[in-house]
Amino acid sequence: xxxxxxxxxxxxxxxxxxxxxxxxxxxxxxxxxxxxxxxxxxxxxxxxxxxxxxxxxxxxxxxxxxxxxxxxxxxxxxxxxxxxxxxxxxxxxxxxxxxxxxxxxxxxxxxxxxxxxxxxxxxxxxxxxxxxxxxxxxxxxxxxxxxxxxxxxxxxxxxxxxxxxxxxxxxxxxxxxxxxxxxxxxxxxxxxxxxxxxxxxxxxxxxxxxxxxxxxxxxxxxxxxxxxxxxxxxxxxxxxxxxxxxxxxxxxxxxxxxxxxxxxxxxxxxxxxxxxxxxxxxxxxxxxxxxxxxxxxxxxxxxxxxxxxxxxxxxxxxxxxxxxxxxxxxxxxxxxxxxxxxxxxxxxxxxxxxxxxxxxxxxxxxxxxxxxxxxxx
Amino acid sequence: xxxxxxxxxxxxxxxxxxxxxxxxxxxxxxxxxxxxxxxxxxxxxxxxxxxxxxxxxxxxxxxxxxxxxxxxxxxxxxxxxxxxxxxxxxxxxxxxxxxxxxxxxxxxxxxxxxxxxxxxxxxxxxxxxxxxxxxxxxxxxxxxxxxxxxxxxxxxxxxxxxxxxxxxxx
Numbered sequence: 001x002x003x004x005x006x007x008x009x010x011x012x013x014x015x016x017x018x019x020x021x022x023x024x025x026x027x028x029x030x031x032x033x034x035x036x037x038x039x040x041x042x043x044x045x046x047x048x049x050x051x052x053x054x055x056x057x058x059x060x061x062x063x064x065x066x067x068x069x070x071x072x073x074x075x076x077x078x079x080x081x082x083x084x085x086x087x088x089x090x091x092x093x094x095x096x097x098x099x100x101x102x103x104x105x106x107x108x109x110x111x112x113x114x115x116x117x118x119x120x121x122x123x124x125x126x127x128x129x130x131x132x133x134x135x136x137x138x139x140x141x142x143x144x145x146x147x148x149x150x151x152x153x154x155x156x157x158x159x160x161x162x163x164x165x166x167x168x169x170x171x172x173x174x175x176x177x178x179x180x181x182x183x184x185x186x187x188x189x190x191x192x193x194x195x196x197x198x199x200x201x202x203x204x205x206x207x208x209x210x211x212x213x214x215x216x217x218x219x220x221x222x223x224x225x226x227x228x229x230x231x232x233x234x235x236x237x238x239x240x241x242x243x244x245x246x247x248x249x250x251x252x253x254x255x256x257x258x259x260x261x262x263x264x265x266x267x268x269x270x271x272x273x274x275x276x277x278x279x280x281x282x283x284x285x286x287x288x289x290x291x292x293x294x295x296x297x298x299x300x301x302x303x304x305x306x307x308x309x310x311x312x313x314x315x316x317x318x319x320x321x322x323x324x325x326x327x328x329x330x331x332x333x334x335x336x337x338x339x340x341x342x343x344x345x346x347x348x349x350x351x352x353x354x355x356x357x358x359x360x361x362x363x364x365x366x367x368x369x370x371x372x373x374x375x376x377x
Numbered sequence: 378x379x380x381x382x383x384x385x386x387x388x389x390x391x392x393x394x395x396x397x398x399x400x401x402x403x404x405x406x407x408x409x410x411x412x413x414x415x416x417x418x419x420x421x422x423x424x425x426x427x428x429x430x431x432x433x434x435x436x437x438x439x440x441x442x443x444x445x446x447x448x449x450x451x452x453x454x455x456x457x458x459x460x461x462x463x464x465x466x467x468x469x470x471x472x473x474x475x476x477x478x479x480x481x482x483x484x485x486x487x488x489x490x491x492x493x494x495x496x497x498x499x500x501x502x503x504x505x506x507x508x509x510x511x512x513x514x515x516x517x518x519x520x521x522x523x524x525x526x527x528x529x530x531x532x533x534x535x536x537x538x539x540x541x542x543x544x545x546x547x
Contacts (some may be wrong), residue, residue: 205401
């Protein structure tokens with residue numbers, strides 16, 4: 001090749017073309033088996049196509065052969081980080097169907113444990129979010145504080161992750177005598193430790209550069225995709241089920257609905273950090289005022305819901321979980337459908353990631369706080 | 378920071394540029410301080426050395442590790458073989474094979490358990506069997522080290538050989 005030919009070769013820029021890349025199913029920052037098919041132009045994302053089904057266990061179908069007591073433990077395996085809230089959703093739905101009067105004590109216990117679950121979920125999310133962006137330190141700090149909550153669960157509910165503490169009509173056992181003391185100790189401890197989270201990550205220049213103005217989701221898009229939970233509220237969508245449609249003991253506690261309007265990754269991050277403060281406030285209001293009484297309302301050994309349709313929504317750590325039960329007056333439901341928050345939140349990922357770089361996709365996914373078994377069920 | 382058309386930072390931009398660097402470095406040092414605090418205060422570190430502390434490690438009494446059939450010192454248990462736990466189990470991890478025993482005095486035959494099979498590999502530790510048991514014959518034990526080399530070892534027979542039902546339990 002002569003010198004002249006070389007120069008002309010260099011000067012003719014080859015046409016760029018779009019190409020595809022598979023992110024996942026085994027990718028550490030997808031937190032599970034989620035496969036994303038990315039259409040890229042260089043490093044810029046043109047399209048994100050989530051491919052689901054790698055961890056589908058047909059929980060909805062399994063519910064159709066199980067009794068109402070047995071359904072509860074399956075929901076542990078959906079969004080395992082907010083398992084108590086999932087259990088509560090099913091139990092509330094069944095109790096609505098039976099028109100069962102629930103003791104006040106149960107309502108308060110459920111609310112406290114739900115908020116503890118939310119705290120532990122957000123702690124894990126915070127640690128993992130830092131790790132996704134390259135800071136392994138945060139992972140260890142998040143787990144250090146989460147360990148104390150899992151200890152509370154272990155003592156009262158009997159398990160650390162898949163607790164299955166709810167039964168239709170109440171809770172499985174009464175709270176452990178140490179429960180109140182341990183929870184109070186934890187709150188005093190965590191009030192001191194949460195500012196550490198801000199010092200480590202919130203103010204960090206590398207972190208803010210990677211999250212501010214990244215993964216923007218407008219309020220209109222959030223509503224049309226049904227993005228709920230802290231992710232939706234960071235876009236200005238006031239969707240807190242605890243505030244809008246109070247259940248259990250949420251109508252008697254004071255807390256703020258965290259709303260940010262920026263809609264970027266940093267707003268979603270801040271929404272969750274602020275939610276931790278609010279959760280602690282809720283627990284503090286209730287922990288000294290657990291009313292005396294039974295821990296379980298009396299139910300029949302075989303529960304049969306009257307014919308009809310029942311729906312119950314709750315606020316999990318990720319957003320709105322809906323449980324829809326169709327009953328035909330038999331031992332097991334005719335059809336069960338879970339409206340999981342992760343599925344709807346994931347559907348907005350394409351809109352959020354378009355035009356950003358690949359590295360920003362990791363930050364966007366992290367702030368959506370996806371739990372893959374929740375998406376697939 | 379703002380970049381002028383010819384690629385040189387203008388004066389205001391330069392000021393912002395320097396303050397950005399200052400704030401950035403400051404934020405990094407704030408984070409490092411937290412880490413430094415824990416390096417200099419090793420007593421605040423909460424790590425447990427798991428296999429080493431096995432002797433002192435005690436699980437909480439409600440912790441659900443595995444299902445056991447309670448036997449007393451005379452090798453007597455309370456299981457009547459009513460299969461309530463088998464029905465309550467969502468995954469079929471309990472299998473009760475019952476037999477018959479003929480009372481030599483009255484000649485009546487009563488149902489007793491022959492083998493109480495427990496598939497640990499299928500159990501989800503949901504505690505429904507314990508709640509359903511009318512005689513409180515089974516409970517959740519605290520053992521959690523379940524790893525074995527062969528899957529068949531996870532299928533256990535819970536009633537001890539030669540054990541009998543406690544008299545008076547119906």
